[in-house]
Amino acid sequence: MTSSNTSDSTVHPYTREMAMIHQVFRRESRLLAELVQEVRPADTARARILAEHWRLYAVGLHAHHTGEDEMLWPVLLPHLGLDAEQALAMEAQHRELDEGIAEVQGLMNRWEAQALPEDRDELAEALRRHYRQLCAHLDEEEREIMPLVALHVTEKQWHAVGERGLAETPRNRLMIALGAILEDTSPEQRQEFLARLPLPARVLWKLLGQRQYRRETDRIRGRRATG
Structure with a gap:
């Protein structure tokens, strides 16, 4: 990405x-x-x-x-x-x-x-x-x-x-890829990275991407899923 x-x-x-x-x-x-x-x-x-x-x-x-x-x-x-x-x-x-x-x-x-x-x-x-x-x-x-x-x-x-x-990156994995990148970033890094994305991508992340990434990590990690 x-x-x-x-x-x-x-x-x-x-x-x-x-x-x-x-x-x-x-x-x-x-x-x-x-x-x-x-x-x-x-x-x-x-x-x-x-x-x-x-x-x-x-x-x-x-x-x-x-x-x-x-x-x-x-x-x-x-x-x-x-x-x-x-x-x-x-x-x-x-x-x-x-x-x-x-x-x-x-x-x-x-x-x-x-x-x-x-x-x-x-x-x-x-x-x-x-x-x-x-x-x-x-x-x-x-x-x-x-x-x-x-x-x-x-x-x-x-x-x-x-x-x-x-x-x-398959289109249906784009938000998961974004979530994976953002997971371990500091608040400052996250803000900086998101600010460089096109506006539609930022909106999609806020509305759908975060939930999609949480479902994916829950499925893979089970009890280890991040909070």
Whole structure:
């Protein structure tokens, strides 16, 4: 999701948006490991809910990383010189994360079928490994790469990356994606982010989106749903 519609190349890109999106993946990968670990043996109904959530998460993470690989690094790399190694390292880490995601998907498929406790435990451990690997990658990207993006990428180029992500989000998931981004923001960050959205999106969020996101988190998290 992108939160700006300006194309003024003299304006610095809104890179704080990236940290907000990253926080979604940090939170959901952590919660997935915890929620899977809590599932009772043979509770296949609950296993199906979490398996569906994992698949949506994995598709979203892959789309996020593909957008960076195809649209962000190509415009950033020509400006970096010796610092290009840092951006290239991000691409390599994306490939490593894909391997871990494939491992989790295989274990998820096996666990979903019968919700056996031994499959659950192996899956939860793989999810915890994925969480640690992902956080290390996101931390490095925010620390090393986002300052370079702020220096060398125009607002128009940055906006195009966000538009790519928005285009790949199903329309019936847009408010859920917005809620996921806003969940862990401070009041100031929330106000700033919403102010950059078109007015119809802000109205839709207020009238329908907040309830839609609450229903989604209630379904996925149960007792853990946020208040």
